[in-house]
Amino acid sequence: MGIFSRLHDIINSNITAMLDKAENPEKIIRLVIQEMEDTLVEVRSDAARTIAEKKKLQRHIDIMHAEIGDWQRKAELALSKDREDLARAALKEKHNLENAAASMDMELEALEGQLVQLNQDTAKLQKKLDDAKARHKTMMMKQKTVSGRLRTREKLHDTRIDDALSRFETVEQKMEHMEGRVESFDVGRDPTLEDKFAELEAEDI
Structure with a gap:
């Protein structure tokens, strides 16, 4: 489930509960913004963990490639000494490491794909959050103006006057x-x- 689908479900659930309690719209908007901020923190934490995993995996791949080169040199040394048995053993070790490295390369590619998606999701969510905050600010200013006008109208229609x-x-x-x-x-x-x-x-x- 993508972050936006998860966020949509959370917000819808909470808003439905608040509407059932007849909560005011301004409070609902604040809830939506809070949910978006919490989700943004969660997404950035996921990105940080994924980056750490990528760095760790890259170190293992680098070490493995160094070992592959080392077994290649050993195989060449064995052949120079007419030790074909040792050369074959060395090449077998090299082949096993190459298979393992290929598997790690695929895992690294998958992590890089996750990071690209997380970056895109984070940028989209940040934009939506900024938009929600701007709309909330506009709504609060409008509410203040409307409330003032309402108080004036109520005074004008006050029977005491x-x-x-x-x-x-x-x-x-x-x-x-x-x-x-x-x-x-x-x-x-x-x-x-x-x-x-x-x-x-x-x-x-």
Whole structure:
């Protein structure tokens, strides 16, 4: 199973559980990012182990090739001394080592293929993680803006504001009524000289 298939199963399982609990979307996004980060750490650990295995196998192959060359020299030495029996024994040892080395070469090739795949998977996962973090940041900014707008709308539609405005209008009406009563005393009579000076003095207050 590839890392993306495994990650997909883990995330789907956790998200389903959170949806059943009616968790908020922001918390779900954080979970997805956390799962991706954990998987990225796991993939990089796998890559580190594979690299170590490759280095160890390469050392064994190098040692084996040195031994193959050594048995080749021994076979040549035996032939120079007319010891065909020893030459054949040396060549047999060389042949066995060559078979073992060929098997190790195949194993090394497989490890190199795994490393290529791990590098590709790591790059893809890192890109998806960066994208998820950027989208999460955008979502949080949008949520903050929307929350602010919602609070403003709620205040605008708050009945307490309407009640306060209604009481304010009542006070205004009472003031207008009082002004009307004051002005009613002047109805039908001309202001005296003293009244006119009183008005002038009132304007300076």
